[in-house]
Amino acid sequence: MTQILISEVGPRDGLQSIRSILPLEAKCAWVAAEYAAGVREIEVGSFVPAKLLPQLADTGDVVRFARTLPGLTVAVLVPNLEGAQAAVEAGAHKITVPVSVSETHSLRNIRRTHEQIVAETHAIAELIASLPEDRRPSLEGGLSTAFGCTLEGAVPADRVVALAEQLMRAGCDEVGLADTTGYANPTQIKSLVRRIRGAVGEHALNGLHLHNTRGLGLANVLAGLDVGISTFDSSLGGLGGCPFAPGASGNIVTEDLVFMLEAMGLKTGIKLEGLFAAREVLRKALPATDELYGFTPLAGLPLGFRQ
Amino acid sequence: MTQILISEVGPRDGLQSIRSILPLEAKCAWVAAEYAAGVREIEVGSFVPAKLLPQLADTGDVVRFARTLPGLTVAVLVPNLEGAQAAVEAGAHKITVPVSVSETHSLRNIRRTHEQIVAETHAIAELIASLPEDRRPSLEGGLSTAFGCTLEGAVPADRVVALAEQLMRAGCDEVGLADTTGYANPTQIKSLVRRIRGAVGEHALNGLHLHNTRGLGLANVLAGLDVGISTFDSSLGGLGGCPFAPGASGNIVTEDLVFMLEAMGLKTGIKLEGLFAAREVLRKALPATDELYGFTPLAGLPLGFRQ
Numbered sequence: 171m172t173q174i175l176i177s178e179v180g181p182r183d184g185l186q187s188i189r190s191i192l193p194l195e196a197k198c199a200w201v202a203a204e205y206a207a208g209v210r211e212i213e214v215g216s217f218v219p220a221k222l223l224p225q226l227a228d229t230g231d232v233v234r235f236a237r238t239l240p241g242l243t244v245a246v247l248v249p250n251l252e253g254a255q256a257a258v259e260a261g262a263h264k265i266t267v268p269v270s271v272s273e274t275h276s277l278r279n280i281r282r283t284h285e286q287i288v289a290e291t292h293a294i295a296e297l298i299a300s301l302p303e304d305r306r307p308s309l310e311g312g313l314s315t316a317f318g319c320t321l322e323g324a325v326p327a328d329r330v331v332a333l334a335e336q337l338m339r340a341g342c343d344e345v346g347l348a349d350t351t352g353y354a355n356p357t358q359i360k361s362l363v364r365r366i367r368g369a370v371g372e373h374a375l376n377g378l379h380l381h382n383t384r385g386l387g388l389a390n391v392l393a394g395l396d397v398g399i400s401t402f403d404s405s406l407g408g409l410g411g412c413p414f415a416p417g418a419s420g421n422i423v424t425e426d427l428v429f430m431l432e433a434m435g436l437k438t439g440i441k442l443e444g445l446f447a448a449r450e451v452l453r454k455a456l457p458a459t460d461e462l463y464g465f466t467p468l469a470g471l472p473l474g475f476r477q
Numbered sequence: 478m479t480q481i482l483i484s485e486v487g488p489r490d491g492l493q494s495i496r497s498i499l500p501l502e503a504k505c506a507w508v509a510a511e512y513a514a515g516v517r518e519i520e521v522g523s524f525v526p527a528k529l530l531p532q533l534a535d536t537g538d539v540v541r542f543a544r545t546l547p548g549l550t551v552a553v554l555v556p557n558l559e560g561a562q563a564a565v566e567a568g569a570h571k572i573t574v575p576v577s578v579s580e581t582h583s584l585r586n587i588r589r590t591h592e593q594i595v596a597e598t599h600a601i602a603e604l605i606a607s608l609p610e611d612r613r614p615s616l617e618g619g620l621s622t623a624f625g626c627t628l629e630g631a632v633p634a635d636r637v638v639a640l641a642e643q644l645m646r647a648g649c650d651e652v653g654l655a656d657t658t659g660y661a662n663p664t665q666i667k668s669l670v671r672r673i674r675g676a677v678g679e680h681a682l683n684g685l686h687l688h689n690t691r692g693l694g695l696a697n698v699l700a701g702l703d704v705g706i707s708t709f710d711s712s713l714g715g716l717g718g719c720p721f722a723p724g725a726s727g728n729i730v731t732e733d734l735v736f737m738l739e740a741m742g743l744k745t746g747i748k749l750e751g752l753f754a755a756r757e758v759l760r761k762a763l764p765a766t767d768e769l770y771g772f773t774p775l776a777g778l779p780l781g782f783r784q
Binding site: 318319320321322323324351352353355356357358382383384385386388389391392393420423426429430433434435464465466469472473474 | 625626627628629630631658659660662663664665689690691692693695696698699700727730733736737740741742771772773776779780781
């Protein structure tokens with residue numbers, strides 16, 4: 171039985187995409203409900219200036235709460251050294267630095283060139299290395315727009331490879347590939363995963379962050395599984411996407427993803443009934459105008475389906 | 478470049494699932510618009526008593542129109558010998574007899590046991606054999622609920638195999654597998670396709686009819702491609718599903734399916750812009766209460782995407 175890690179990104183990617191600001195208690199209840207369902211990695215927020223993303227201003231508090239849940243990997247996004255310092259202080263287990271392979275998108279998203287962000291990643295790696303060993307978070311370079319960009323169009327695979335290599339040299343433990351714009355197709359997923367692994371090593375690429383913008387999200391997961399990917403980001407109720415890439419919307423839905431993997435006989439450690447309960451926790455916390463997505467919660471589980 | 482055949486089933490499966498009755502002209506305009514986009518197989522209707530499905534009462538006329546489009550395979554569904562006679566008279570190129578592997582579903586759907594439907598299929602095959610060679614439609618046994626049933630739950634693969642063998646002995650040219658209830662997962666698709674092909678021969682199973690009830694439709698297509706399936710049913714705007722299987726809804730969406738296949742470098746012969754135009758033809762013909770589905774038409778094609 172192959173074990174697959176689901177990394178829930180809703181509390182970060184979902185909340186940064188909607189206007190509503192959830193109170194800290196609602197965020198903690200959401201994280202706790204997913205933990206109760208069996209989710210063991212959650213990206214709980216982002217350390218960015220509160221004036222840019224007021225929705226995530228209390229990320230430090232969410233990290234501190236999430237750390238009380240035994241066995242949970244508490245992940246956060248940080249755009250720079252200052253954010254990394256805050257993440258370390260709060261006690262995050264995993265730090266992802268988003269790097270858009272499309273430099274146009276990078277400038278628009280975090281106002282940095284590739285050179286600047288690689289240098290910043292190196293500074294973050296040095297900060298981590300300076301910590302006592304038991305306090306060091308893992309460091310991931312998150313290669314966004316890796317499969318194409320709504321501003322630049324096609325993104326050459328060579329550029330993804332080059333940036334992955336630079337990020338590993340800068341001190342990342344691993345890189346991840348993100349289909350920020352929902353441009354990816356299964357053939358491209360397989361070929362790019364193979365190329366990146368060929369360049370940075372089999373164990374330096376484990377995760378895919380996929381969107382369902384054109385309905386191909388789960389087909390792309392299947393392609394990832396075929397080439398050995400074992401970690402998938404997803405969002406409860408499909409909340410979120412990327413607000414800075416016009417036309418791109420919709421993380422893959424955790425409920426549908428877990429249903430597919432479990433139905434295939436893979437192990438996620440997550441109970442679907444628990445996820446449906448977490449979805450209700452989230453729904454009650456959100457204003458009615460914020461829509462939740464996903465097919466399996468509406469259709470229900472197949473008659474006689476057992477996990 | 479692998480060629481994939483898309484069999485559009487909206488005019489049959491879609492229209493039988495909604496209350497609205499489209500006028501003949503609207504059906505013909507829809508068929509013509511899909512043909513103009515490059516679609517080369519369309520299931521245009523079903524020969525069933527008009528009192529059961531008044532939406533499809535003019536199927537004969539739709540067949541006669543569709544036959545005027547050069548190179549189009551005009552397919553129809555027929556539940557019995559009487560329907561097959563009407564199909565032959567109208568000049569359909571392909572006849573599918575739906576056979577639900579779940580006998581409970583079969584009784585509810587067409588009020589026939591397996592024994593009765595196999596005997597009926599045999600009679601249809603004899604009718605076809607009695608025709609001059611150039612007027613013989615091809616005959617497919619459509620194995621519905623092959624991946625599970627909302628009334629019976631899991632459907633044993635042995636039963637699907639046995640029924641496929643009976644239908645081929647009864648005189649079918651091929652069988653198809655239908656996930657009527659949206660229960661299928663990619664692992665099951667691969668294993669059932671391999672089993673059925675092992676039993677009835679490589680060339681006697683070419684087509685899958687998949688639903689997106691739990692969001693796995695395109696992932697299941699990908700699994701089908703992996704085991705050599707070359708024909709996929711889908712519905713423009715995802716219209717339809719199976720009205721007799723409670724909780725089951727949603728054919729896979731032609732627009733998203735064609736986008737995925739073309740993006741992967743496979744050839745469907747279908748232009749996406751033409752499909753989007755056909756979608757507008759359909760939308761204008763339907764009352765506003767009948768929703769259309771699909772992600773690609775809303776998101777648009779990726780920047781710089783070329784077919």
